[in-house]
Amino acid sequence: MAAILKDVMSPNPVSSNATDELTTVSKKMKEEDVGFIPVKEDDKYAGVVTDRDIVVNGLAKGSAENxxxxxxxxxxxxxxxxxxxVEEAARLMQEHQIxxxxxMEDKEVKGVATLGDLGVENAVETAGNVIHDVSKGNGNN
Structure with missing residues (x-):
């Protein structure tokens, strides 16, 4: 039987509220040693903030305050x-360069899976290609 995401994902990721300041989000990232945090707004999933989002979209504004x-x-x-x-997830991640x-299940965040979690054959090379494409602006998470 093929492996599935729930077998390899990191369960119950820490999340932030849409109104949290970047300093709060970045402190959560540091405490949890992650670079990706789901964001809730009105008790619903609204998006994610990545470490890259903080630097490129936040600090580029001049300050993380407010x-x-x-x-x-x-x-x-x-x-x-x-x-x-897992194989389908890996293809999806490669296709979207993430x-x-x-x-997610029933509009609830259940976990996060990374290329490394998937145990993708050639994961290091695949991750390198994804990171290269992301850094060129072809993806953002």
Missing amino acids: VQASDVMTENIVTGPPDME KRLLV
């Missing part, structure tokens, strides 16, 4: 269900 998660978050995120096969896949 900048909220909603000001820099990426809203249209690629997601997969917990029962998605490093992390938000695992």
Whole structure:
């Protein structure tokens, strides 16, 4: 039987509120040692903030003060269900040139899967290609 996302994902990721300031979001990232935080607005998933979002979209504004998660978050995120096969998730991540896949079920965040979590054959090379493309602006999460 093929591996599925719920078997390899990091469950129950820490999240932020859309109104959290970037300093709060970045402190959560540091405490949890992550570079990707789901954002909630009115008790619903609204997007994610990545470490790159903070730097490129937040600090580029001149200061992190008075900048909220909603000001820099990426809203249209690629997601997969917990029962998605790992190979399918890897193809989806490569297709969209992303490093992390938000695992959702019934509009709830269940976890996060990275290329490394997927155990993708040639994961280092694949991650390198994704990172290269992301850094060129072809993706943002």
